Amino acid sequence: MxxxxxxxxxxxxxxxxxxxxxxxxxxxxxxxxxxxxxxxxxxxxxxxxxxxxxxxLDVHVGRPLLRARAASRNMLVPHVMSHDSAALAHGLPILAAAPELVHITRFGVVGSRTKHGVKHHRAPHRPEQLVEIDGIWTLDRARTAVDIAREHGLRHGLAACDSALRLGVSRADLWEAVAPMTCWPYVTVAREAVELADHRADNVAESLTRLLVLELGVGPVEPQFGLRDGSRVAWCDVRVGRHVVEFDGRLKYRPATQGGVATVDPELIRWREKRRQDWICGFQLGMSRITWADVQPHRWEATKRRVLREYDATRARYGTSIADLAPYVISAA
Structure with a gap:
């Protein structure tokens, strides 16, 4: 070469x-x-x-990010990287949108157009919202998260705002990013995403799980509910009343040689999961388990109905108060 x-x-x-x-x-x-x-x-x-x-490069982050950088470097018009493309550059875990587009924001009035796989957004931004990443000017994490909420809706926006908080962005930063968007399209979605955001969600899947439970409207929802009894500790993804909802990803059951994260026999992992569930339910808690397929848009409402049915069964059996569990409950920071 x-x-x-x-x-x-x-x-x-x-x-x-x-x-x-x-x-x-x-x-x-x-x-x-x-x-x-x-x-x-x-x-x-x-x-x-x-x-x-x-x-x-992996197909979920590495290649989309390289495509975004390629598009940006090949453009002659002044622009900054934004939305999903900015999230990739920041290492901000997000819910992937379809179709996959490169997103840039240009200087001018509010509006957008898509050409050759690149969505051109025309929205004002402040100089302090710009950061340079690997030689490309990019909107910061707070602005990126709320832009994703306006662009893709609450599912995507909540995941992005959760991720931003988890990576050190403050809620005040998110509100500051939303503040100038008074009459911008879908700003109400961005406001809702900021209001509901919680840094305790460990990943996008947990963000979607919490949103699903929030939509049931059955009571305060607590992410990362922890229990210990002196012999073991367990963290549950979401709790409402005496019911916990756990997200199961296939990767933890798949050997690392097949693209998963399992370092021991998957059968042993399943056995440990059963014992863990038995231990949690031994505190007189009910449990729902959901998978990635269950939180897809076409399954969302059916999953909500199932989880609500299971929650109602738990409530009928144990009530909703967890006052008796006070000696065993631990809280996430």
Missing amino acids: RPRVAAFMASQNGLVLRRQARQAGMTSDAIDRLVAGGEWVAVRRGVYATAVLWES
């Missing part, structure tokens, strides 16, 4: 623009041969990375 091309890639997250490669002395035919031969990958039209880099 030509030294100047390697230098461009080294300073641009592994990317080189076609016009930069030409400036470095490569011909169009040489570039096309590298792509056709599988040595380079066209991340976007006119923007390339090595196949080695591309194959090393």
Whole structure:
């Protein structure tokens, strides 16, 4: 590889623009041969990375982020990275939207358009909301989280705001980001996401689980409800009354060799989960278990009906007060 091309890639997250490669002395035919031969990958039209880099990136974060950076570096109009693309740059866990788009915000009045897989937002922002990440100007985490709420709705917005709080953004920062959006589209969704946000959600799945239980309207909802009895400790994702709701992801049952996180026999993990559930329910608590499929939009209402039915059964059997559990309850910070 030509030294100047390697230098461009080294300073641009592994990317080189076609016009930069030409400036470095490569011909169009040489570039096309590298792509056709599988040595380079066209991340976007006119923007390339090595196949080695591309194959090393995961499909959920690494590749979408590289595509966003490729689009940004290839643009001539003044802009900043925003919304989902900014979240990826910040390492902010979010609920992926479909279709996957690159999001940038341009200077001007409120409005937007989508072209060639890039959504151009025209919304004002303050200079102090800008941060530079790997050479690309990007809206900060607070503004990014509330923008996602306005753009995609409460499911996405709550997950983004929870993540922002978990990574050190304050609720005051989120409210400050929302404040200028007085008459902006869907600002009420952003306000609701900020109001409901909670740093105790460990991940996007727990954010969705809490939202589902909140929509039942059956009482105060507590994330990360902890119990201990001197011999063991357990944390439950969500509690309402004497009922807990646990999210089960398949990754914890799948061996690491198959893309999961299990480091022991999955059968042993299932046995431990059964014993854990027995121990929790031994405190006279009911339990619902939900999976990723259960919180998808087309299953959302059916899951709510099931969880409400299970909650009602727990309430009928044990009531709702947990005053008797005071010696065993531990609180998340």
